[in-house]
Amino acid sequence: MEDEAFTDISGKPISLDCQSHSSFCREFIISSPKVSMGKVMVYTCSVWLLAYAVFFFTQNTAVLSGAILVTLVGMMLHIHFVKVDHESLLVIGSLGIQVSSSYASGREITTFIEMSKIKDIVINEAIYMHQIIYYLCVLLKDPSEPDAVSSVVPLFQVRMSISQEPV
């Protein structure tokens, strides 16, 4: 399962990598494309041109420093909280499932779900705007009622759909 062309819901290309560490331990990594320099430059230039235009009319230098600050803070927040670099699913037999997403700034959020809490892993469908997307999710057991489902945890939170393009 290597290097087929996959796209996510918004049409951006993503790649899937499978590693098999042992017969009962597998890791699946989905990576998004990195931050593109062209987009960054376009955004920064447009914000600064706007700031210069406002400065031209108001002659207030605080506008310029404000624009610089806003751009910097916005970029930092974007790469720290919004831009997901890769997400991985580590399946360890008879121990559990570990879901981790790592952001462009290096921050990693990891959740480990024990085997005793997992009821099942299913493919669920949802309606998103004009299309139906399918996503993997884990059904968790309720501690008091072993048969009921307590929560549904979608895997790969950055919404990815595997739709094959004819290569």
Next chain:
Amino acid sequence: MVLKIFFPQCCNRAESGLLVGRWISGHDSAVVLAVIHYPFIPGQVKQYIQQMQAQSGVELTVLGSWSLPKEGQESMESFLRDLSTIFPQQRWLQVSRQMGKMGFICEVVNRNQNGQETQQEAKKQNEEEEEKVIFVHYEQRKVMLSQLHPTESGDPDPNTEPSSELKQVFQTVARSQPLFFLDRYDDGPLKSTHWQSEGREASIIVELLKQASVPLCMLISWLLALWTWICNIRIFSLYPLRFLSSKLSTCVQISYRTEHMRTLSSPKPAAGHKQFMRKGNILVSFLVDVGLGILLMSWLYRDDHIATLANMLMPAADHVAKELEELLQWLMGAPAGLKMNRALDQVLGRFFLYHIHLWISYIHLMSPFIEGILWYGGLSVCLGLTFALSLLSDMVALLTFHIYCFYVYGARLYCLKIYGLSSLWRLFRGKKWNVLRQRVDSCSYDVDQLFIGTLLFTILLFLLPTTALYYLVFTLLRLVVVLFQGILHLSVDFINSFPLFAMGLRIFRPYRLAEGVKFQVLCDEPGTALHLLMEINPLKCSTVVQTYRTPTYSCYPRDSWAALVKKLFVGELIYPWRHKSTKAD
């Protein structure tokens, strides 16, 4: 089935010996706690393990053998296999490692009921019968000190096992503290390796504080007993004083701090993680509170700030009174172009003006004592910043008492008017409120009843704008005061309930509060078992605050916005902030 072995990182380089730990039933896993080195006497090992089991309550057994042959030492394969006969177990693990290689090799020897050996080797052609082994490496000291969340509330029965495997692992390591007292540098009959062998020192300050805490606790409990005796003197139980003390926020804060001191001063050590965190949070927020209070006090008493404040207070009160008088004069004229009913206007305006005059005379009477009161009241700020804020809130309440009175008069008048109007409106339409059945019924009135009713309705209706305007003005003033008091109460509440100790623990020792674990695959060489590294995933800061918030008399709005607006419209008196009492169940 996959066999999971939780192996401490400190034993990765331990010399050959016996593995001591616990089998976790139901999950096919084993936790290794320590390695006992050669030479040893098997009888002494068994005695030691039984002693440790009695002290810690954990079912310790010898799990198997560990072999890390040094250079020049021949491998002790047959010797290790023979050991399994000395310690009869269902399963015997033989873990070995070569210097220079990362992976471990594990052989599992199973014994069935008859005591006969059926050995399964790790390498076998038939893959389906091979017993798969996972080595999960954990850092022993961190797992020992860590607490997995969500913790069970209440007193969990120590005999029932939690169904979660990780919880059992954490509990096993945490309860095996007696096992970690002796290590291989001690001169005992047994030499073992565990996390203490890495040479971790304890902090002398912490030990000194622990020693000093016992007499301190006794002193605090004696002081508390004295204070409670004073509070329970009969004269203070009279009705007016009791009512007053329940309304003043300073008294509420004092009683709240007394409760805290009572929790802190119990000489028994904390029974469990939640108790420990609660005590820690109370102590740290109390110390921070007193620290901030002393800072404030040093600022107040420097440069004669008290005198400046006292001199500012009188003109401020005068200014407020003058503004109120101007407001009333404006209302008595033609406010915002509205035409008022002259007679009612004059009556209400003069009534309120006389009230203000009384209040100002009272304030002027008190003015020579203000500085003294402030000076001595400022001394009580050293009890904490929360006291200063509650004192401020009480002083604001006392100084704006006239606004409160005006609001009550205006609201009552308006409320009466609205009720009268609604009742007479029903009469207008020929209906009546049936108190018995709590509904509106039709009713036939006499002519004179109708006549008087209509007259009264008209009078009330035309007097409505005047009363409504006075009500509106004083309600707005009252709301401003209530808002200011609410902000003060909220900040007092925040200082009281924010878990500083838990946050500090989360920032500086994140492994102590664990939300879960995370695994990382270490390098796997073919032919060896799978190695995973288990790290502790710390709790999120928002969850820390939510879990460890000290319950307080939380000050939150009593009604929703819709109910508040309805009450304002009808003219009911509003007391927007509700105080919840903290009676522990």
